[in-house]
Amino acid sequence: MATVGPRERVSQGVLLPAESAEAIRAHLPSVADDVVAAIIAEIPGYEDDLGGRMGSTIRTAVQMALGGFLSLASGRRGSDPRTPTAPAVEGAYALGRGEARSGRSTAALLSAYRIGARVSWREMSGVAVASGLDAAQTASFAELVFAYIDELSASSVAGHDDELATAGRAREQLRERLARHLLDEAPAETVTLAAEEAGWAPPSTLTALVVPSPQVRPVLSALPPGTLAVTDVAGLDDAAVLLVPDCHGSARSTTLGRVADRGVVAGPARPWTDVRRSVDRARRAHALGLGGDTEEHLEQLVLTADPEALADLRARALAPLADLKPAAVEKLTATLRSWLLHQGRREDVAADLFVHPQTVRYRLQQLRELYGEDLEDPATVLRLVIALGALP
Structure with a gap:
């Protein structure tokens, strides 16, 4: 066998x-x-x-x-x-x-x-x-x-x-729910309970970032691990909102520097339960096409806060130019804006506008004829600065 x-x-x-x-x-x-x-x-x-x-x-x-x-x-x-x-x-x-x-x-x-x-x-x-x-x-x-x-x-x-x-998916879901509560300005007790359930330690501040959708993953990898994310925010079809913990003081420039080339718009740092204020500013800057740190665009954000009021103010401030031809209005408006911003320094205005100082002198004479003594009135000057400050 x-x-x-x-x-x-x-x-x-x-x-x-x-x-x-x-x-x-x-x-x-x-x-x-x-x-x-x-x-x-x-x-x-x-x-x-x-x-x-x-x-x-x-x-x-x-x-x-x-x-x-x-x-x-x-x-x-x-x-x-x-x-x-x-x-x-x-x-x-x-x-x-x-x-x-x-x-x-x-x-x-x-x-x-x-x-x-x-x-x-x-x-x-x-x-x-x-x-x-x-x-x-x-x-x-x-x-x-x-x-x-x-x-x-x-x-x-x-x-x-x-x-x-x-566990990772469950944690992500709980943290996204927390972020939505923050964006919706839910009651404090609701937000606090959501943070506890998500195992998320509240920071001193949160800073909102509006991030282009294709850049969300690389941006998240460069941010602190406690960052919250909401990827489908109403009115932001092409972007997500990230909430970054303790991105204030010296940490702000360091953190934002890591994502500077990712098309990010950063709102201000706010107490973590009041982060909706940061979200609103970042979203408005995004809508205006302003990139980077909104702290660098405060003037533009203030001047464009109420577009209709700004248009009315500009029309009132430039009323003395209303009867001129469009080309003349454009030149005199640019000269008046530069004159206000350079505090009347004729040489600086000429350099800014790429014209001869004598041309500046001639245009200013026209403006004084049109505005008269109003150009010496502080209220008129303030109105003109606000009206013309938002122009590119």
Whole structure:
């Protein structure tokens, strides 16, 4: 009769003789204890967790996983001992999720699996050889043990990743809800509760940024981790609103400098519960086509706060020019604006307008004839400065 080799025995669902499997199974409780002890000794941070309920859970999981493997390797028909059973896979997956919730990385988890595989194999192989397992069977047994452990570790990593992704999405949703409450000026108690639920520590101030939609991700990566985001704001089809914590004082220029080339419009820093004021200013500057820091555009923002009132003021201020031809109005308006801004310095006005000083003198004479003594009246001068200050 032909001898059946180890790999053929695997394909038939049999690797271990019944006596070897039973001998190993009898030692599984001590194997699980040794695995836990080795993990505690070799991986910092596991001492406390594995000493209590978690340790008991790990011992049970090890016994279940290796017990399932032994069942497969010793004769479950049609089964591949390299592939864990559903309960073992589900247990490993749950373990990975639990590790993520505990704040540990996959590095610690995979180290624990490597240690577990090493200790398990050392213990089980010794028992198997003592029970009569030959060299070829022992080699195949080793290969399948480590393949089986690899499958379990992959399931745990998948659980870890899924838990982080789920927690990340939940946190993002809670933080977006908080941001919407802030934009909607919800009651203080509603906003405070939303911040607590989102695990978000309120800063001293928040600063609103209006960011072009394609730039949201790179801008977020350059901002503090507590930044809140709302990507679908009514009236901002092409942009999102980000709320940046503590972007005031010396931190403002540093923070905005990181995103200076991203088309960002930054509102002023405001107390965090009053950030809607910052949002409104940033949105208005965005609508006016003003980029960068709105602190650098305050004059323009003030002068354009009420466009209809500004148009009425300008019409009243320039009434003495109403009967002139458009070309003359344009020249005299530009001269009057420059004269006001340069405080009457004729040479500076000429340089500003790229004309001869004598031309400036002639135009100013025309303006004095049109306005008369009103050009010396502070109220008229103020009206003209406001009316003409918003012109490009």
